[in-house]
Amino acid sequence: MKYKTLDLFAGIGGIRRGFELTKKFKNVMSAEIDDYACKTYEYLFKENPKNDVTSNEFKEQVENLEYDVLLAGFPCQAFSSAGKKEGFRDKTRGTLFFDIADILDRTKPKAFMLENVEGLITHKKGKTFQTILEVLVKELNYKVVGVHLDSKGNLIYNPRSFLLNSKNFGLPQNRPRVYIVGFSLDHYGEIAKMIPFKKLPTERKRGPIFNDINEILEKNVPEKYYLSQGYLETLKKHKESQKKKGNGFGYQIINSPGILKPISNAILATGGSGKERNLIYDFREEFVGKKLKNKKTPLNSEGVRVMTPREWGKLQGFIGYAFLDEDGNDKFDFPPGISDTQKYKQFGNSVTIPVIEEIAYEIAKTLDWLESETQTFHKEFVAVAR
The missing domain is CATH 3.90.120.10 (DNA Methylase, subunit A, domain 2)
Incomplete structure (x- = not known):
């Protein structure tokens, strides 16, 4: 089974390519506004990704799109502390994360992967990162890898567990970056809380590409x-x-x-x-x-x-x-x-493609597991109902 991806803030297609290398994903739509990056992306993939993630026109297009996994490497921006705090629409308005959250809310894909700079976890003393996770977990109803809720509904997580470094994935570059992966409780129900994908991969399993x-x-x-x-x-x-x-x-x-x-x-x-x-x-x-x-x-x-x-x-x-x-x-x-x-x-x-590829393998495995478990659950439910 091939899962369909939506490639936001696509750049020259590094995230897309990492997912394609697994042979488990097929990209169906992209969005990038930089003209030069669009030119390279089109040259590589024979598709023009020129779309504006922030526009209503694009969001309406995506609402009619059949896809499974949202992909986005987005800039780190501060969130306003002003306003009535009426959910993510108020807390994150004016940032590009708001537009990602808006698209997740409108389209409810099975999973997502977000990428950002290392500074995201310390930005505003960790408050920006906490807000992002709270929106994804509490408001958009995703099981985020590496995040748990305690009995009082507080998010329990280690910010550094979201950091992966390119030097551990077969390439000689010291490049720590933040990766956030989530699976939809709306789509899979409580089964999504039991996924075997407990933490992000910390290294490339197939050995180095270049040693130094x-x-x-x-x-x-x-x-x-x-x-x-x-x-x-x-x-x-x-x-x-x-x-x-x-x-x-x-x-x-x-x-x-x-x-x-x-x-x-x-x-x-x-x-x-x-x-x-x-x-x-x-x-x-x-x-x-x-x-x-x-x-x-x-x-x-x-x-x-x-x-x-x-x-x-x-x-x-x-x-x-x-x-x-x-x-x-x-x-x-x-x-x-x-x-x-x-x-x-x-x-x-861009991103370091082998890091993305390793995460993509884990996402594919998890989606396969969720699809299988969901089918089994439905069969058992139907049998009991009869």
Whole structure:
């Protein structure tokens, strides 16, 4: 049985692809408003995802859609403490979580998976995360993995149990992210409270995809990715000044000699510090002191460069993994004309696909179990009624 997914805040389709890799899910509708991301998504999946999750027009479309699992990687936003607190419509209005909750309320899918940044669990001293869980459990009637209700109706959970790190899922990137998974009590009844899916998977079961940074580095990287000497000196001065203040901020060369099994820091959508915290030693004598038109000073003499967009793609599982065909040929590519800036942004904004895939396997197993248990219950009920 294939379950149908709705892909919200779709980006370039990382969450969708993670679910598709299990061969248990088929996507039926998507929503993304960034024009560049839409272009890449359409190039990869042959569908244009251009829809606005916040619009009534889209929500009405979704109300008429047959689907099973809602997927969404949404931005973290503060909730207003003002108002009468009349449920999620009042508590979360004006945030993108409100729109997710609204769609869950209107369409009541069998399950959902939400993804967010690590900061969600500490945002507003944990109140934002608590509000989200209360809405999902108490108002929308979902059994959320890792959440229990005590005898007084209080939510019992460990916020850190919702954190999964890409470095434990076969890729050399230190990227903790929050994942929330739930199953519908409206659809499955009390059986949903007994699911065997008690906690999120903490690692990839099938071994590493890339063991460390050295395995993802491209060969013969073009000169444009090398830092100018002036810029490298600026980074060194900044790091030194931060060190004097007792801070550990500043650039990092992640494959420095002596580091066993080097991994990257989390790549960022902005590209900025995501590049500076993930510099690479890759000495090319022919580039030393070379002058380029777009750099104010010659290229550095130490062989230091930024990671390339393709290397970022490997860190997220897009390249070298998620789009391999049966013969092992990599079918991932960007459409013609997409700039490096956009490539960095799109990978940095995306999810680590193998993490999603592992969660998707657990969701599929649980849905299979729920469908089977529900059918058994109905058969027994009918037999007793006769």
